[in-house]
Amino acid sequence: MTPFPFSAIVGQDEMKTAMILTAIDPRIGGVLVFGDRGTGKSTAVRALAALLPPIDVVAGCPCNSATLADCPDWAGITQADIVTRPTPVVDMPLGVSEDRVTGALDIERALTRGEKAFQAGLLARANRGYLYIDEVNLLEDHIVDLLLDVAQSGENVVEREGLSIRHPARFVLVGSGNPEEGELRPQLLDRFGLSVEVSSPREIETRIEVMRRRDAYENDHAAFMAHWQAEDAGLRAQILAARAALAGVQVSNVALHDCASVCLALGSDGLRGELTLLAAARAMAAFAGADAITREHIRAAAPMALRHRLRRDPLDEAGTGARVARQLAEVLP
Amino acid sequence: MEDPWARVTVALTLLAVDPAALRGLWLRARAGPVRARVHDALVAFAPRKLHPNITDDALFGGLDLAATLGTGTMHHHAGLLGEGGMLVLSMAERCPPALAVRLAQALDAQTDLGLIALDEAAQDGEGLAPALCERLGLFLDLDALAWADTAPFALPMDQIAQARARLSQVRVTHDARTQVAGVAVALGIDSMRAPLLTLAAARAHAAWRGATELEAQDLALAVALVLAHRATAVPDAPPDDTPPPPPPQPPDDAAQTPPDTDSAQDIPDDMLIDAARAALPAGVLAQLQAGRVARAAQGQSSSGAVRKSKRRGRPLPSRAGALDSTGRVDVVATLRQAAPWQKLRRQSRPDARAGQVLLMPSDIRVRHFRAQTDRVLIFVVDASGSSALARLAEAKGAIELMLADAYATRDHVALVSFRGKNADLSLAPTRSLVQAKRQLAGLPGGGGTPLAGGLQVALETALHARGHGMAPTLALLTDGRGNIALDGSADRAAAGTDAVRLAQLIAQQGIPALVIDTGLRPNPHLASLSGHMGATQIALPRADARALSATLSAAFGD
Structure with missing residues (x-):
């Protein structure tokens, strides 16, 4: 099922604005969304993926490079076939292993074919897109350390198991969490450009509207999407116009x-x-x-x-x- | 719903009618014949089992090692999540947060997936992870159910299929939405998922009855099954009401329902709230909340975290192990292990390609690390009259400074306070300093000094934390003038003996401790107590909390 449309999210204007701003100018840095459960944090992030304009990438490049020159040489790509892809929004689950984040020696190929090859990780996949961490305050410290380093330098460097690999990893970090469950390390806090606090809507009318739209999304899908995807398209055009106007x-x-x-x-x-x-x-x-x-x-x-x-x-x-x-x-x- | 067993069967039926919208069931029950009976009924879902220690490989799919090594080409196997359907998570209370979040993400992303969590929580501090509590629609507690109340039950799949076909015809009115939203607010439920799930349950029940309009009974049942256990506030009962009764509902409540009320518009919100209140006795509510807070506070340190870690810490020599996602293969050690056997193996495998390294599963070597465990600082605060008069405020100031330090070093903190007749764990181990600060600010003073009781709670907390892989440290702030014994009697001699006994127990367990004398004059009893505890003793410097904080840091060696 297509994700819930971004424009159809009721209220939560600050969160939506923050996400739109990072879509206009990724240099702002990431967005940190702190708040209660069930306030539409994950919904907004998943909706964002559908809202963002697609990007051009070299076919087969593990880190979504725009041109052949940008492709890392270890990927072994010789043909510059450009394909259009949706902006990547990569989920980083808690308890993810270091190998999966940074990439590591491709164990399967090493064991079965005796080849030394690099298996790209989440950071490569998130390049030029978004990296989403749900429950970011529960993320294990050693993974946070990795992220800090990469978010700072925009480059992922892997030196392990006889591999020496580097590739660009520029992404917008989106984190969400519930402050009752623990604090976020100040160093990681600083890496987020914007931070918003969300709470459940207090007005009964707003809450009813949430239920009404969700109901329509689930049970009258075609008509609902037709209406809201038009709204999303308008918003997308506005974001693209804003990107063009930014320098001026x-x-x-x-x-x-x-x-x-x-x-x-x-x-x-x-x-x-x-x-x-x-x-x-x-x-x-x-x-x-x-x-x-x-x-x-x-x-x-x-x-x-x-x-x-x-x-x-x-x-x-x-x-x-x-x-x-x-x-x-x-x-x- | 008067009959608790009927509530169980209806819940299972609703889940079968609309698993995609209800997402699953949180089943709180100890293992036993009653649960076995429910379990038998679950067979109709054709569920597949998960356990809390399931590996990512089994969950998401991965390399099939035996087949890969056997044939020399890559073989993958599909994971449990990829196949969709209904999953059953046994021992859900042991489910580590990492797994809970993965399951939650899978539930968000895949509508064909459902989850039944079998929660066997036996004590406070255990319970289903909040990420899952939030997403699973239905809740059942079987503990109050006796075997005699139950009857064999099988889901009527034909009727369920018919109900499912009717599902899309059920209309949800604006009034129904308004009522559900109102009840959710009245019960103090912030999440927007809860009312959505409630409507889904009401819709499924209407379809099950063969109706196309939501009626009062649909909403009341949905509120009882979906909203009641999420309540964070019990709305004020009507003035003449006795304390919220456990199910079954008393007849006078039923009598309040006008017999001709069959349209959803007419039910007063109070009735829906009554339905929620009747679904859970007050005690259970408090217990559930406590469990959830403790669970949330536990954060990332999962149950039974090991000190030998496969992921982080200082490297230890590699060991033989299985190739799965929990560890990192030490490639060099694996190849070294396999090297001497290559000639022999090649003889037995003439089909092997030239240059192919022939590995057997037994060659795999996995890295191990010695992980740094998280420290938890347990503050044991004497808030008794003798202490409160003198220096409670100063002790609080000192703790606040230590909390600030704990924040910097990412320590967990816990707070045990004792006064009057007993001691409480005011704050379970947490990294949330906001909570610690709030508890501390609200700490009242006055009453007797149940020093032994305080030490007992502190010891339990420390052992519990250690069981969860954390390293506990005690900081006891008292004037040492204990006058309440463990049994609650005001007997100074017995109180002293009990305190010494507990101090010795703490020393035996090897829990590092620090005693801070908050008394006006040095107390010889306290000095001997510190000796029994193997603790360092320091006096609270007068009105200089900052100096104390420095002393503490030095005493704890950081």
Whole structure:
């Protein structure tokens, strides 16, 4: 069955906006979605895969390279047949082994044919796409270490079992989880560009609407999809237009000053906060069809770009979202 | 549903009618004749068995080693998930989070897959993983059922097939959705999956009855089977109501139902909530919630995690092992093992290609590692009157600083508090510092000092954590003036003896401990207690929690 359409997800606007922003500009970095169970986190990620515009890849390339020159030489690809594929959205299950993530010696071929060959892992498959980790806060530490390294460098380097392999691994990290079950390591937190908090809708009408649409999706599939896929197509066109407009968005000195002063007021660690905020605001402006970043865009992007970057008092219950909102009101009146 | 056995049979029938929408059944029952009877009925689903330690190979499919090595070409076998159908997970309470999440993802992705989880949880802290509780539609608890209540049952497959054909004709009205949404909110259920599953159950029941409209009885039954066990809040009972009765429902509830109510529009929400309340006695509700929280807090450290790991840690010499996804093959060691035999094997296999290495399954060598276990810091806090008056606030401050350290070193923390007559595990081992902070803030002071009781709970917690592969460490904060014995009597002498006995037990178990004297003056009893426990003793420096934190870090050697 085709996944539930992205536009048909009721509410959860911040989560949807964050995902759209990363689709417009993958350099923003990943999205972290924290919240209760059954709030549509996984649904949104799977819907995103269907929403994204397809990419051109060299046929047979294990890491979805765009041109023959980009293909790693160990893949042994000589023909540049370009095929169109949906943007990859790769699931990373908990308890996944290191070999499956980074790739490893192809044991089957080694044992049966005596050949030394590399079997690409999840990181290769996620190149130029999305890597989705459900329950990211329960991920084992040694896998997190691997991810940190690759997410930072954009390249996966495998040095083991007599293999020396490297390939590009640029992906948007999407993580979801439930904060009640454990904290996320601060280092990994920092690698996510945006972070959103989702909660179940509080209004009864919204909840009824969720049920109505789900019911239609399951029992009146054809008509439902016909309607919402048209909406998705509109959104896709908007994303493509925003991608094209991204480079032309003007960044005034005032906007830069605004970004810096918000981050300064919040005392966010490092400079990644400012950079992400600017990139997110730029994507926001492009999505809205504006030709310059305004204070409105910065105000809308700030909570998701900065929420998880504040120097964190591990014992502060109030949540950092409230702190960001307070400072925003003061610094950007 | 007055008859509990009828509830069981209806649940199984609904699952058979619409397995794709209901996704599965969480069956809480100890092994026994009652469960065996249900198990017999499950045969109609043609289920295939899973166990909690199933390998990824068996689940997702993989290399068929025997056939591959035998023929020299690659052979794969299909996994259980690939074939779809109904799966039965036995000993579901032992299901590690990694497997639970994989099954949950498979359930999300494959509509042809269903899961029946047989949960044999016997004590607090055990239970089905939350990722699965959330997705499996139906819940049945057989523990309250006696053998005499049951009767042999086989699913009537012909009628079920007819009901399934009618399924698409059942209309779900706006009112039914409104009611289900309202009840879910009233029961404190945040997830949106729950009301969706409830509607699916109601629809299946309507189809089973041969109706095309949802009626009151469909919704009431669906609420009892799907929503009741997810409740996090029990809505206020009507003022004159006695405490929520266990099933069967008392007759006066039934009498409230107007006999001519047959349209879903007319049922008051209260009735649906009553249906939910009747489905579970209050005690069970609390127990379920406790189980879930403890389970959630357990996080990634799976049950019975081993200290010798196949995945991580410092490498140990390779050992003989099977080629499956749980370990990493040490290729060099495997080839080294096979090398001396090549000449002999080639003689017996004249068909082998030139240059082919002839391997036997017994040659496979698998890497092993010594893993670093997770540490759990168990704070045992004396919140009694004598202590509270003096330094409880300071002790809390010190613990907060230690919590911040624990956050940095990724330790788990647990909190045991004792006051009045007994001791509680206020917080099961968790990495969630928000929870720890909340528990600590709400910790009341005053009352007697059941020091021995506190040590007993701490010891149990430590042993439990060790059973789960964690390394426990105790930090006891007390003034050592224990005056309540283990049996709850206010007998200072007995209290002292009990405390010493438990301290010795802790030492015997080799659990590292630290005693922090929160008293105003040094206490010789506490010093001897520390001696019995094999613990380091330090005095809480006055009003200087930061210094204490530094002392602790030094004492624990990090």
